[in-house]
Amino acid sequence: MKIALFSTKSYDREYFDKYNNDDRHTFTYFEETLNSSTAEFAKGHEAVCGFVNDKLDKQTIVKLSENGVRLIALRCAGFNNVDLVAASEKSIKIVRVPAYSPQAVAEHTVALILTLNRKTHKAYNRIREGNFSLEKLTGFNLFNKTVGIIGTGKIGTAFCEIMLGFGCNILAHDIFESDALKAKGVVYKSIDEILLNSDLISLHCPLTPQTNHLINKEAFSKMKNGVMLINTSRGALIKTTDAIEALKNEKLGYLGIDVYEQEENLFFRDLSEDIIQDEILLRLISFPNVLITAHQGFFTKEALEQIATTTLKNISDFENGEYLENEVKIEDGKK
Ligand code: NAD
Numbered sequence: 294m295k296i297a298l299f300s301t302k303s304y305d306r307e308y309f310d311k312y313n314n315d316d317r318h319t320f321t322y323f324e325e326t327l328n329s330s331t332a333e334f335a336k337g338h339e340a341v342c343g344f345v346n347d348k349l350d351k352q353t354i355v356k357l358s359e360n361g362v363r364l365i366a367l368r369c370a371g372f373n374n375v376d377l378v379a380a381s382e383k384s385i386k387i388v389r390v391p392a393y394s395p396q397a398v399a400e401h402t403v404a405l406i407l408t409l410n411r412k413t414h415k416a417y418n419r420i421r422e423g424n425f426s427l428e429k430l431t432g433f434n435l436f437n438k439t440v441g442i443i444g445t446g447k448i449g450t451a452f453c454e455i456m457l458g459f460g461c462n463i464l465a466h467d468i469f470e471s472d473a474l475k476a477k478g479v480v481y482k483s484i485d486e487i488l489l490n491s492d493l494i495s496l497h498c499p500l501t502p503q504t505n506h507l508i509n510k511e512a513f514s515k516m517k518n519g520v521m522l523i524n525t526s527r528g529a530l531i532k533t534t535d536a537i538e539a540l541k542n543e544k545l546g547y548l549g550i551d552v553y554e555q556e557e558n559l560f561f562r563d564l565s566e567d568i569i570q571d572e573i574l575l576r577l578i579s580f581p582n583v584l585i586t587a588h589q590g591f592f593t594k595e596a597l598e599q600i601a602t603t604t605l606k607n608i609s610d611f612e613n614g615e616y617l618e619n620e621v622k623i624e625d626g627k628k
Contacts (some may be wrong), residue, residue, distance in 0.1 A: 295319045297338040299327035300349050302561065305368075308601040318608060320462070326512035326557070330438045333355035340364035340608055343522060345371060345588065346557035351379040358383035360473040364611050367621075368604045369591075371527060377626045387621040392447050393599040398590035400553075402495055402525045405549030409584050410435070411522060434564035436460040437511045441491030443484065443507070444498030444526065445471050455481055464491060467498070493523070500527035508532065513539040519546030525534075525590045528554040533573050540580050549584045560587040 294317075298305065301322040303559040309320060321338065325331045327347035333356060335341050341362050343349060349365060354376055357365070359593065365380060371609050380387055407416050411432040440456045442449050444556040445467045453463050453474055463479045470481045484507075487494065494516070508522065516522075522545060524531055533554050539545035553560070556570055569575060576585050591600075607619050 294608055295321070295338045296340045296342055297321045297335040297362075298342040298368075299323050299325060299331065300332075300344045300561065305341065310607070312492070312598070312605055313329075313434040314599045314605075327353065329353045329356060330499050330555055330590055333360055335362050335414045336360040338362065340366055340611070341364045342368055342604060342608075343374075344480060345369045345374065346560065347588045348557070349375040349380075352374045354379040354383055354385060358385060362393040364388065364603050365606065371499060372621050373527065373626070375621070377623045386611060386617065388604075388611065388617055388619045389621050390522070390600050390603040390607075393525070393591060393603065394593060394596040395451040396448035397406040397527050397593040398448045398525050399455055399598040401456055401586070401590040401592075402448075402452050402497075402523055402549075404523065405523050405551065405584055405586065406435070406493065406495075407489060407586060408607065409547040409549050409582065427574050435493075437462070438492040439464060439490055441465070441482075441487035441494040442479075443487065443494070443496050443618045445479070446472055446497065448525070449495075449497035450474060452497060453477070460494075462541065484512075485515060488512055489517075493521040495523040496526045496530050500615075505529050506532040506535075508536070511539065516544060518544055519596060520544070521547035521549070523549040528556055529558065533577070537573065537576055540577075544620060547584075548580070550577075551586045551590045552588055553577075553585070556588060579586060584601060616620050 296318055298320055301324060303352050323334055327341060327343045327411060329352035332353045335357055339362065341357060361379060363385060365385055365387045370391055372389055375387060412430045416430060436459060438461050440461045440463050442453055442463060442465045445453060445465045456463060457477060459471055464482045464487050466482060466484050466487050507530050513535060518595065536545060536548060553574060558569065577585065610617055
């Protein structure tokens with residue numbers, strides 16, 4: 294099958310080429326993001342393959358359909374960037390990679406926590422300059438702290454298990470409670486109880502109309518003073534301008550984010566010689582207690598391998614008219 298892959302980097306090309314057994318599929322790699330302006334690049338391809346910041350809105354989908362596309366193969370889990378109704382109207386099927394090493398994201402979440410807490414990034418720079426002082430590097434023990442986890446799906450569960458290993462008390466909130474986690478000592482509570490009682494809050498629910506700006510001014514007002522907030526899920530779960538206020542008034546003691554509301558204009562690119570125009574991001578970067586990574590939670594060898602193999606299987610199943618086990622349907626968008 295001929296597939297146009299958008300938003301591709303060298304590592305996408307490496308893994309897709311490696312797992313394209315017998316050169317079964319033909320790939321055209323584009324570095325551009327997929328949106329209504331670039332949709333016509335897909336002409337002559339039956340499938341497009343997109344990632345988290347491709348904009349598959351109605352306009353894009355109509356153009357893809359006009360150009361003969363019958364399948365959208367997402368090489369990510371989230372599908373909040375796809376207009377499912379528009380795709381259905383155009384009889385375009387959507388498939389995704391529902392799980393690619395949840396441990397990759399859970400472990401990156403822990404990396405953010407430990408870096409913010411023990412300030413290893415600052416220690417690294419100090420030592421290189423011959424500064425062996427410990428001043429201002431004080432951290433805190435994770436043992437016995439209360440960790441609030443919103444969303445205990447695949448990644449949230451992996452994260453719970455790691456934090457239980459640290460000896461933390463885990464409060465969780467999800468619309469579906471996990472008996473397996475309860476048996477391990479996780480206690481399900483309302484969101485308000487999590488906000489009120491947690492020393493550290495980590496977000497692992499998807500971005501939906503219900504969770505958009507879940508963490509806003511009102512939510513910050515309920516949190517403990519000096520709380521640590523971590524978001525490796527989707528940027529718009531946090532209203533960033535309210536997070537900046539909470540950092541300024543010291544309600545928020547630490548912020549670690551792998552995702553950002555306006556990340557599609559920034560992340561996955563080298564802008565080191567550009568003038569960054571995003572004042573909100575620049576303000577965030579200016580805080581000493583904020584750590585930002587550019588959506589790299591998924592970025593392990595194991596996850597890249599699984600993304601490529603699952604996406605290629607999804608495409609082959611579609612080509613062979615087989616059952617699509619990873620299909621995204623309209624009703625999935627309403628969950
Ligand atoms: P998942 O579907 O297994 O789990 C999501 C959980 O959130 C489910 O248990 C669901 O019931 C729960 N949920 C849904 N709505 C909720 C609400 N309103 N309140 C509380 N809980 C709610 O998904 P996952 O694989 O664990 O991924 C979680 C999120 O992580 C994804 O949606 C995606 O946005 C993000 N993600 C980030 C990266 C990264 O590189 N940073 C990589 C993969 C996924």
